[in-house]
Amino acid sequence: MVARLTESKVSLTHGSGSSEAWRFIKELIVDRVPENLRRVEGGYGLEVMDDGAVLKLNDGSYLVVTTDSFTVNPLKFPGGDIGSLAVHGVINDLVVMGAKPIAFMDTLVVEEGFPESELREVVDSMINSLVSEGIALIGGDFKVMPRGSIDKLVITGVGIGVSRRPIVDVELKPGDKIIVTGYIAEHGATILAAQLGLLDKVTNLRSDTKPLTKTVFKVIETFEGRVHAARDPTRGGLAATLNEWASSTSLTIKVYRDKIPLREEVKAFLEALGVDPLSLASEGIAVLAVDPEVHEEVLKELRRVGEVNAEVIGEVITPPNKMLVGKVVGVTEVGGKVLIESKSINLPRIC
C-alpha cells in the first residue's frame, strides 16, 4: 500500500462540459446511483445524461424537467445578462428534449452587499424573458451569502415542459443528417472577449442567447418523430455534443468542416487567440440529428421560420473501422480528414 502523494482536487476542466468532464461526472455521480433509481418508471433520467429528465404521465404524455446553474461572468454582456441567459438556457434544454416549456423556477444565491439596483435589473431581465415566452414563474428560493463567499450572484433555473414525444439522444441512427441551426461559438467568443477586457477592441461580438421555442421547437413539432436527437451546444460547444452522441451510441459522426456556420469575425478573433470555435459555447442554436428522408424539408422550414443560417454539417455513419467507433471525424472539400475531439477549454463562468 502506498499513501497518496497528492490529493486530487476539483479543476476547471471538471466543469468544462468536455468529454473529460462527462467522465468525471459519470464516475462521481451517475455510477454511484443504483440502476433502478436513475429514472422514474416509464421515463428517462440520469442514465441518458441528456438535457433534461422525462416523467411519463398517466395520460400517455410526458413531463420534462431540467435544471442548470448559471455562473456567467460578467453578469451583463453584449446581447444579454445572467437573467435572460438562465431563462433561455433552461428553455432551450426543454426544446431540445422535444418539450414545450410551461413553467420556470429560480433560486438566486446573492453576495451580501450586491447593489439592489443591479439585482433588480437581473430579475427584471429574467422575468421579461419569461413573459415574452408566456412561461409562468411558479416558485423559487433566495439566499444571501456573506461578502467574499460568493462572487456577486449565481442563478439556478428549473424548467418544466410538456411533450407528446420526448427526444432522447440515444435514438441517433446511422444515416441521420446533422443540422446546426445557426452560427456557432457566438456566446463563448463574447464572454471570452469580456473576460479578457477586449470588448472595446472587438466590437462586433454579441452573445446569441435567445429562446428556440418559436423556431426550433416549431420545426421539431412539425416533424414529430423525425428529429432523432437534439441538443443545444452550450459548454463544450459543438464538439462536445457530437462526441457525446457518437460515444453514447458507438456510431461515427462525419462532419463537413467547411459547412459549419461560423461568422468571419468570430473566426478571426478566436484564431488570434488560438481557441477552437468547435469547443466554444453557443446559447441560441441547436444541433439536430434528422431522418435523412426529411432533412431537406427540415432545413428549409428552419430557415423559413427564422433560422436563416441553418446548415447541414454532417451525417451519422456506421463506423467504417474499429478506430472510429464512437468518434467524430471532420472532412474538408480538399480531402483532409481529422478527428474532432471534445477539448476542455478552461474558460470558467461562460454560462
Place this chain on the structure above:
Amino acid sequence: MVARLTESKVSLTHGSGSSEAWRFIKELIVDRVPENLRRVEGGYGLEVMDDGAVLKLNDGSYLVVTTDSFTVNPLKFPGGDIGSLAVHGVINDLVVMGAKPIAFMDTLVVEEGFPESELREVVDSMINSLVSEGIALIGGDFKVMPRGSIDKLVITGVGIGVSRRPIVDVELKPGDKIIVTGYIAEHGATILAAQLGLLDKVTNLRSDTKPLTKTVFKVIETFEGRVHAARDPTRGGLAATLNEWASSTSLTIKVYRDKIPLREEVKAFLEALGVDPLSLASEGIAVLAVDPEVHEEVLKELRRVGEVNAEVIGEVITPPNKMLVGKVVGVTEVGGKVLIESKSINLPRIC
C-alpha cells in the same frame, strides 16, 4: 429631485427567511410577474409563496415541484452534511405540500481546488439519503467556479412529488390546532455553535436533519384533507412560519408558549447567546394546522409513528381585535401575553 445618497445593498436579512425577507422577495420578484403567469392553470405557484409549486395533471392528480439552494457552512456538522441536508430539505418541502417525493435533481457549484475526496463524501451522502427513501436521482448540473469566487460548494436541489390533494397553506382556518412534530431549533443551534467554534464546548448539539416521509407524510395521508396547512420551519424558524400563516390569511394564531418542544440544552445554549429559539431553523420537524375535530388523533398517530415529541402548541383564532389581525400572540400559563414576531437572525449559511 434629489440624488440618492446611498445605494441600497443586499443584506443578510434579505436571505434570513424572516418577515422582512419575505417582503423583500415579494417586491423584488413576485410583484413583478404578471398575475396570470404566477402559476400554471389549475395549479398553485408564486402567489401562494408556499414550499413548492403545484401542477394539475389531466387525470386529476397533482405534481408538486420545489427547489432550494443549500449554502450551509460548515459543510459537515453533527447529524449531517450539505448532501443529506439538501435531500432532506427538498423532501420535506414536498411532504409539507402533501406530496410523496419521487424524484430529485441536483446542481453542484464547486470551487476550483476543492478536494475530490470531500466532494465524493458529500455526493455519496446525498445519494445515500435518496436511496434510503427510494427516490430517483434523474438529472442535474455540475459547474466549477474559479478559486475565490465561491466558498467551497453550493448545492441546489429540485424535488418532484405526486399528490392526490396538495396542502396549500392559505387553507388555514379559525379553530385549527397547531401541532409541532418535534423539538425546535436543533439544526440552527448546531450550526450556530459550529460557526462560533463552540462545538467542542457544547457537545450535546446535533442537527435534526431527517426526511419526514415515514412519519409526517404518513399521517398527512391518513388524515387526508384534515391537515389544512403544513410547513417545515427552516430559515426563520417557527416564528416565521406562524407569522406567514397569520399574515397571509389575516387570522390570529395563539401560541401556548410553555408547550413548544424545546430541549433544555438547546434552550440554555441559546439563552446564553441571547438568540431566540423561535426564529432558529429546524430541518427535521413540521408545523401542522389540523382540523380541531381530529387533532388529538393526529397527535396520537404522530407519536405512534415515531414523532414522540410532537405537541399541540396553539390554535388559529378569529382576530379578537384589529391590532391582532395577521399576528401571532404567545400566552403562558401564568397569564403573560406577548406578540411573537418573526425576527431576522443574521445567521447566514444555516441551510
